[in-house]
Amino acid sequence: MLLSALIDWSRIQFAMSAMYHWIFVPLTLGMGFIMALAETKYYRTGDDFWKETAKFWQKIFGINFAAGIATGLILEFQFGTNWSNYSYFVGDIFGAPLAIEGMFAFFMEATFFAVMFFGWDKVSKKFHLASTWLTIGGATLSAVWILVANAWMQYPTGAALNPDTVRHEMISFSDVALSPVAISKFFHSVISSWMLGSIVVMGICGYYLLRKRNERFALESIKLAATLGLVSALLTMVTGHMSAGHVATYQPMKLAAMENMYEGGEKAPLSIFGIVNGDKDKADWASDKSDYAGDFNISLPTGLSILSFNDPNAYVPGIKNILEGGYTKPDGTIALSAEERIQRGKVAIQALADYRAAKEAGDEAEAAAQKEILDANYEHFGYGYFDKVEDLIPNIPMLYYSFRLMVGLGLLFILVCLVPLIMIKRNKEKFINMRWYHWVMIISIPLVYIASQAGWVVAEVGRQPWTIQDALPVQAAVSNIAAGAVKTTFFLFLALFTLMLIAELSIMLHAIKKGPKNHVSNDAQNETK
Template identity: 65%
Template sequence: MLLSSLVDWSRIMFAMTAMYHWLFVPLTLGMGLVMAIAESKYLRTKEDFWRETAKFWQKIFGINFAIGVATGLILEFEFGTNWSNYSHFVGDIFGAPLAIEGIVAFFLEATFFVVMFFGWGKVSDRFHHFATWMTILGATISAWWILVANGWMQNPAGMHFNPDTVRNEMIDFAAVALNPMAVAKFFHSVISSWLLGAVVAMGICGYYLLKDKRNRFALESIKLASTLGIVASVLTIATGHLSANQVAEYQPMKLAAMENLQRGQQGAPLSLIGMPNKDAHPVLAPEEKAWNFNLEMPKVLSFLAFNDFNAYVPGMRDIIEGGYTKRDGTIAMSADDRIASGKVAIQALADYKAAKKAGDEAAAAGYRQVLDENFVNFGYGFIENKADLVPNVGMLYYTFRIMVYLSVFFLLVTILGLIFSKRTITKPAEHDMRRQGWFSWVMLISIPLVYICSQCGWIVAEVGRQPWAIQEVLPVGAAISDLNASSVQVTFWIFVCFFTAMLIADICIMVHAVKKGPRTDEALPAASER
């Protein structure tokens, strides 16, 4: 019971830290692009309006950047404090991209951040413009290496297990750095962050339109942000499809749980909206009715997974029971067989170390062979109940759909934002976006909605991987540190208070900056004067 409590508290603490951190990262990436484009317009036009516009968005970027760094550092330290078995087992691999991120990317963005934020009037416009783009490039490169580490957890590759040190060691850096799961995750995460930054910028401008002040700034920024948002929305959908391909290939249980797919089939349907039966479970209650209600699109899941409307998509029960033919032509092992094989691997490792200690090289070689033959299932040896191999279906099903439907909603918002802003800018006498008060409210309300969408994406990615810390290599129960559960509980609540205070401070500072607004001229008169 203590171990279970320790695992649960360690997981919830890491999840809380990661979710707080992800409140700041996407705005850094997205707002960085907004400010950089605004400064590019200043460099081209030499118009003071665009310089002040760039300065304003840089201020929002800077506030968010500083607090994001603090939460990110704490997140990385938790691998050593709460997940020391994980760090020992794969530290040689997992630590490499994080080290590169800190040494190269972080120092790159931090160096140019200083020039960008404090260099106005002190360096040339061209060099300042260069520093701004290098700052956002550094932030993006930083995201690349962090997502390489995360992608490796989703699809471990380029490694070899050393039984003498009981560690996985990197043998192919390219396989780690160019992991297809990491590539898909990088493009989807970064581009969706562009969308978040665009929507937040539009929401702030919606506030100005409702207040009927700084009208030119609001309209020009909406035009800029909505254009970026449309591009980001389309690319987010495209990269989401790429991510679905990778999930289907390397994490079939996650895909099946996202769709509440109990039994696999060719031409598998995609659920548009439904209500999974919470009492149904592919292991604990396999005969229960899977749905209370479901509206589906025939064959669409097969296409999303494998770009083939007739492809076979395994369900949760198929993955547990095994016996189906996988895409590579091999027959899937059952969960029972994989657990048995994993226990053989764990025992072979113990026997190998005992034989090495006794100096019996012949016996050690035999045990090493058994270990190598069964290492592919090593992580399953720590699984006590195969029901634990099924993640939380209800959470995955609903968060995935919230993410998808909100993404479509933001595409519509950005399209309308571009249409309304361009009409007002080009023909202010005939069209006035300020008359569309409802749309200003839509943009403003979209700020919390886009954060909900972003958080749902990471819930799908990380909860869907459970119970694995490293997919099919190390479950979370074997990855934790040997700590007292009560100490983790105390630290959790301390961090909740600390992060909440930081979030409140961040919001208050940004609200103050928004109320103060940019120092820009007003080309459009107030609505009351027209």
């Protein structure tokens, strides 16, 4: 019971910290790209309008950037405080990309950030433009290494267990940094962040159009942001399809839970929307019972097979199939049952203990024998920490609805970006007076954050109960500390992050209300007077 409380509070604290941090990160990446594009226009045209436009978006970027750093530092500290067993077990691999991020990408951001903000009219236009692009380039490089680390948690590759130290050691840096999961996760996360930044810019500009002020600034920024947002939304769909294929290959349980699919098969349908039977607990899903998927489901025939393997006839396993095993996996091997993997995992754990005991006793022959047993069963090592197969099932309702929320809102944002591009080109004055659409752009700001957070819920909750997929479950990764201590710090961090968010929003809203320099309309100036 005490361990369960510790695990729950540690997970809740880390989830809360990560979700607060992810409020700031995608806006940094998206807003940074837009400010760099605006300054590029200034460099090419020499028009001071674009200089002031770039400076305004840089101001919003800077406010958000500072808050993102603070939340990110606290998040990283939690690996050592709340997840020390995890840090010890895989720190040699997980720590490497984070160290690169800190030593290279972060310092690159910090160096050119100062030039970007304080170097206007002090350095050449070309050098200042380069500094702006290098600032957002550094932020993107930071994202690269953080996402590489996260991708390794989803698909651990390029590493091996050293039984003498009981630590994972990297055997191929390229396998870790260039794994297919890392590549697709990077492109999907960064490109979707461009979409988020675009929607936020459009929403801010919608506010100016509602107030009948800064109209040229608003229209030009909307055209810039809507173009980037539309391209990003379409590319996000493409990279999302890539990610779905990797989930189907490396994390089939996550995919089955995302689809609320009890039993799979060939020509698997894709659920468009349905009602998850929330009364069923995990033990029901692990047994031979009926009424799993609820009473309502709209599906696309063969859609899941195409999404997963680009083949309408492909076999996609459901939760029951994964637990029972016996189907052919994408690599051509036959899947073992969850029960057999649990038993083999326990053999691996025991072999590791026996190996270390033999080493300590100086019995090299016995140590070699146990090492052979460990190697033969290590693929199932993490399963040895479980006693019940139903514990391998993640939170199905949360995954199912989060995935559909993410995809549905992503499709909506395509329209949100497309309409202004068409209307401004056809009839600019009519678009300026489309007050209802200005509200659509403003309301899209919270919606795009909901979509962004839903994406991370799918990625991280879908990996549960693992911290490292198939290798280290959460119950073996948590620190040996009191649950009450984690609970106390949870509320302290919650208060701190909330105050930080309120402060950031207050400063940002003040900057937005003040508006960009030299672009206040005559009507707005008269109102002020």
